[in-house]
């Protein structure tokens with residue numbers, strides 16, 4: 001089979017540059033396009049030069065549809081508004097859409113779900129093997145330990161991150177809620193400030209730290225009377241997310257339309 005032709009949208013971003021580098025290292029995948037926003041200072045630049053891998057002849061463009069039309073898949077780590085637009089374009093062009101963007105609203109999710117009727121979409125708040133495995137372990141732990149164990153999720157990211165809690169913290173929160181057989185939205189405590197009163201029983205709490213260059217640290221703490229279990233993941237390099245995203249694209253190539261997760265890709269569902 002010929003190489004899967006991939007487009008990186010947000011190609012000048014932190015994840016975009018990493019994706020361009022990882023595609024160059026991956027057998028069975030080739031970079032077919034690089035897209036940035038219309039006002040990006042990087043339009044017309046060589047995506048390989050931007051990524052630090054040397055020129056590859058793929059110039060950064062904002063002309064999305066023609067770029068999508070000559071591709072098999074799109075890797076998208078941008079912003080919620082951009083991702084919703086790209087999902088519609090990917091559906092129109094019938095190309096695989098891998099979405100790593102976090103911070104999507106319920107309305108955004110509904111639009112992505114609608115696009116998935118026309119093309120395969122893989123979406124995950126974290127594309128790494130380690131975090132997806134951690135999610136499975138958190139679900140098991142939350143199921144095994146009853147509500148006497150309070151669940152708190154702590155995350156830290158670099159100073160540029162714009163959404164909170166992180167997509168990964170929410171993914172881990174959902175895993176814990178599934179283990180407990182409860183709905184996350186109805187049980188999560190996202191912020192604490194001032195006189196909060198005692199902790200509501202069965203709540204899943206979130207705490208957010210921001211600073212420096214941290215790629216992504218997550219801990220799920222199950223705190224009981226007299227003991228505490230801590231399940232953690234530390235991302236040291238963005239390459240783990242990029243490798244997962246490319247793997248997801250190759251996995252989804254030729255699959256029927258639908259919304260898939262990294263658990264499907266990794267066989268952990």
Ligand code: NAD
Pocket residue numbers: 009010011012013014015016035036037038040077078079081082099100101102103124125126127128167241
């Ligand atoms: P970034 O700000 O460095 O990069 C985002 C890029 O998208 C920028 O270059 C920006 O110009 C571009 N962009 C924005 N709107 C666009 C549009 N309409 N058209 C084309 N390009 C557009 O951010 P980042 O650190 O690379 O993170 C991007 C997203 O990926 C965030 O939501 C982040 O939380 C998420 N993320 C997810 C994972 C995961 O595994 N799921 C891992 C890391 C980051």
